[in-house]
Amino acid sequence: MNTVIACLRLLSVTFVLFASLLEAATVEYGPVQRDHIEVELIAEHDSARPGEPLRVGLRLLPDPGWHTYWKNPGDSGLPTLLHWDLPDGMVAGKINWPYPERLPVAHMVNYGYEGEHLLPVTLDVPQELVPGTELELVVSAEWLVCEVVCIPGDATLGIKVPVSADPPAAVPTWSGLFAWADKRRPQAVEWPARFSTESGQLSARVRLDESVTSADWQFFTAAENLVDHPAEAFITQDNGWLQLAMPLSPFFVGAPERLELVLVDTSGGRAYSVLAEPGELGTMDDAVPTEPALLLILLMALVGGVLLNLMPCVFPVLSIKALSVVSGAGHERAHGLAYTAGVVASFALLAAILLGLRAGGEAIGWGFQLQSPWFVGILAYLLFALGLALSGVFEPGARLMGVGQQLTTAGGLRGSFFTGVLACVVASPCTAPLMGTALGVAVLLPWPQAMGVFLALGLGLALPMLVISFSPTLARLLPKPGPWMETFKQAMAFPLYLAVVWLLWVLARQTDANGVAAVLAGMVVLAFALWLTGRPDRNGWMAPVRHVAIVASLVFAVAALGAAVRMESETAAPVQAGWEPYTAERLAALRVDPDRAVLVNMTADWCVTCLVNERVALNTEAVRQAMADHDVVYLKGDWTRRDPKITEYLAEFGRNGVPLYVLYPHNGDEPRVLPQVLTPGLVVQAMERLQ
Template sequence: MSLIARLASVLVLLCLALPAAAVDESGLLPVDQAFVPTAEATGQGIALRWKIADGYYLYRHRTAVTAEGAGFKAGELQMPDGEKHTDPYFGPVETYRGRLDALLPGTAAAAGQVTLKVRYQGCADAGVCYPPQSRTLQVAVAAAPASATSPGGLGVAPAARSGLALFGPPATGAGTTDAVPLAQEQAFGFEAIAGHGNQLLLRFTPARGYYLYRDRTHMTLTGADGLSLGNPQWPPGQSHRDAHFGEVTVYFDQVEVPVPVLRDRPEAARATLQVTFQGCQTDGICYPPMTREVALSIPAGTRTPAAERVAAAAQAAAPIALENDRAVPSAAASAAAQVPRSTPPPELLARAQRSGGGTWLLALLGALLGGLILNVMPCVLPVLSLKALSLAEGGRGSQHARASALSYAAGVMLSFLVVGAVALGLRATGQALGWGFQLQQPLMVAALVYVMFAVGLSLSGVFAVGYGLAGAGRGLAARGGLSGDFFTGVLAVVVAAPCTTPFMGTALAFAFAAPLPLALAVFALLGVGMALPFLLIGLVPGLARRLPRPGAWMDTLKQVLAFPMYLTAVWLLWVLGKQRGIDAVALALAGLVVLALGLWALQRVRFQAAPLRRTLALALLVLSIVPLVLLPRLPAPSVAATTAPADGSEPYSPARLAQLRKQGRVVFVDMGAAWCVSCKANENAVLDREAFRAALRSANAVRMRGDWTNVDPTITAFLTRYNAVGVPLYVVFPGSGGEGEVLPTILTQQMVSDALQRAARQ
């Protein structure tokens, strides 16, 4: 976009920000009555004058003149100082009221006509800004006298001395209209009806000489739970070169737009349709956004498949590109809005399916590195303590170490493949899921609490592995046996979901867009990377021989390692409370007490011939599962309870994000989850500290937080837009418009402060 067009966008959008009620279009003057330019030749050059009507003003920095013909060599346009003030969109500016006298100094090589291209732009105090104006003026000049040596000298033809200025036709694409603008309701008619239960029909009727923007239209349906709107089915419009937004699609005549009604219940309903749209007078003013409301009685209809509802939520979350402090749907955003966001972005899909360029090799390498880094992430370390016990038995010989390493690697790789395949399958059916989806399910979280607590009890010596139902604990505690190594790998992958590394995030984004064989290869390489340290120890005899020999110290180590398992159980209980409230935590704690009692009782009778006592112990273990059965029946906490921020931030919503960006605010979007350990580490190290809050204030920024603890299609759509298949995701949106900057998953204070300052300067 050219500089002139970009500046034009700003000024026209200034009027769009003002309330419609403040504009009285019927009282506006035609632009050629509001601003009357004239020109005449003088001894110093060409004098230009604008007569400005009362209640109107011109911008100095939007005024320019160029000259052609008669060999006229023009200098820089000279204008007096204007009235200084701070404009909310341009910053410090100067304006002129009443009249503007300017001088274009120059010298004519020969007598003749000089053609002036005059550009200017102004506004009315009523709150409406006119589009950029361009006029062609012609002035008769005489050749400069031979004795004239001053660069400003100019000979003037007698006719020019009379002050006569000849107006040429308006420049192409920048003409004006003499018609007084109509009131909004007369300029743009609007109707809506419910044709049937699954579709609305909208009718827009611009008056003659007016046009409607297609991509400046937004609509919502309120008052009917379970009903929402799909993508409007606009008919082909007319391509139009617009002074404000560039190449756009507009409608000069009446247009009918079918809009699908997406429903998760079939009953008839009453609702209110709210439509906001914008249009302009041809070669005249642009109106502020207009909002109309229509009460509708929507008949009964059929349920909409889940995939279509997810796509609609993704469209609502599609980003808005901002130009010059005002929201303007970009071409990319408009195209993206037509793509169901349960599928990967087209550009990512194209890269994933490209066979050349080494893209898939980079993805596989990223998966390997990401899996390797997972070994030092905080969410995986407690489970790796189990594997540490197995490594401590390395004195059994290289053959045992090799088998143990391969068994553990098999558990890790198989689990990555299963979790990845399930996630891909669910996304293909339209579910708003990404990496870590298993920890968005309260039942899975509660089951992991049981597992971690049971492993901790085993390590503490409450019960011994290798007998009855407790044999499952043998594998999880990794005290011996290839099955124990295998299930340790499984458990490590299940709890690894809250952690993503930079390499792992890129690889996962690729995998979620790639063909199935390549996607599975990415998940398999993630497993190889995670298992690599133990594979090296098991397969390289020299490393295995460096391990300490078994001894009495192992019992102490085993008991110490029980406490990370207890802490992991506590963390998972906290996540469960975020998902289902304090009642769910109480249920799970009661179940853990019964589980501990059952395991203790089973240990007491393992060497006794007491079938009844053994049966009672097993019954207690079965009884401990009852809370898991009851858990799905508990309702989720109220939205107000889960989203009310206590740190001055705001809950994420696409509409609020767009509103803040329209206001020119820098926005720091923080997408996280209660089960995301990396998110909590970033909060503790950076985001919950005073230095971060000071950086927000310095940049005049707002922090928006999205909680992905539970399944949320809106947040999933935002993650997908930025090629992120999991959390954390941090995006800084600049105050002046444009795309947001995605930050790394592991933050530092300096990194965040620098990003906020860059956004504030743009």
């Protein structure tokens, strides 16, 4: 290393000498010929007026087939550099880069200009300049001009511009070139825009101005080393939003703090420059996502939580709990707070698990816990047991239920807390179908906001009880406890049984008829065990027998569930309208068929994004029509239960979650992976490009 440093030092001395020689380079006026390019410093007007900006520019005219580079040169190349030497008081702005052309070279892509082009710069002309004098403007320019091979060039160019008080006149020779540069100059706009570099791609979302109606877009990123230039870019315009995506460069190191996107409206011939902020794209709505939007989401979550109290799986438990709270003497507030703490803590825990999994890269949505047959089965048992308790089959000794007088004791506070936990647990099957999508949004939010949504939901669930416990007036409005409560309690068992039926239906989808039968048998045994707990022992020897029977029954119930979980249902997927179940064999057969293209959709029932995509894009008439028009066979793989074959397929594409959409062309060429969020336009467009 020391030798290297020594050599570098020696080098730098040589270079300083060399550089000073360069500075003495003579200034050349007018067009200058270099290898494969002609360059010239030109001014837009024939004179400069004191106090008014003056536009000049470097004119470059490469040989046919040769090009120079944009500020982001792409896979290779270098942007043209300008160093100004100006009279005192004059300041040069940056190059107003015209948007470039995409120039493919072998399997790489550069961004630059072919043919005559201009790099315009605006100069500030001081007020103090005296008319009648002459300005001498000098620039040293360095460029790289390439065909396939590249030749670096430089020149020190000058131009003399007279200072005049008269209005300057445009130089006719250059008006076309300045007009060309103006037409290609991106207009700086402040449209809301976000970008993200997650999961191996640049994705961006831009809210278009209402005046912009184009549907043909092209985009360039000013940041080097960000996107994989040769890769295909996805651009779609949907409802005033522009969505962009492009795989990241293999040499991607980190995202810029702000990303300049140059958007070119190819049909309207206009270009815009947008600065995008890094952030989650999912949170962008009609306006820039700000506090009001978040507040609204939080408010909706709170209201949703309150509504949860009316759900068939929650109401029976809570209504009775409410009545017992008000019937209790004193400590109501403490109980209300303990209960709230229980609910909110449980929601926080669930949210933490969910967000943790999300951070770990799992593609999950709310309701993920229902993916586990164990969870569903235990929940079915629990709700069934609660129902039996309400029906009076047994008197629960457990404080969990809290239907009793324990509340009046301080120790009952723990009971209230766990009632809160229970409320969250029993609420969860109801939240899944009703609030799944809403919570799906929460999952897309940055984690503090997402946690906020869950907490708001929990608070909403706890709110009615909290209010009752804090307001004696409200509590008095509730009916007085009395014999009617027993009737009410028993009636409340029925909604619970209905909730159990729903859970068994979910379970049936995860296992099969045998599995459901096993769990039903488990429920009967569970009922037997619970019934036994309430039986008096007539003989001394009966007690141990009864206890053994209870334990044995409970063990059997759990074992039955275990057996059910192991029963994998055969995917009974009848060929539905438009799609066939995915198998590797079917895909292989279709790929060699030159008349058919294939769309593979890997999905799962618990994946909210998947369901949304199917609803808004894949199952639309436009997409069905496109499939028919382009002979696309639609294969659907269901990952609702873990399926090693599908896991393997996902892994081939570097994924460990769904959704995944892959489009295979007719000719057996490399497949294309579609974005994770689909629009009908995007899918149709992808299919149109197949041929």
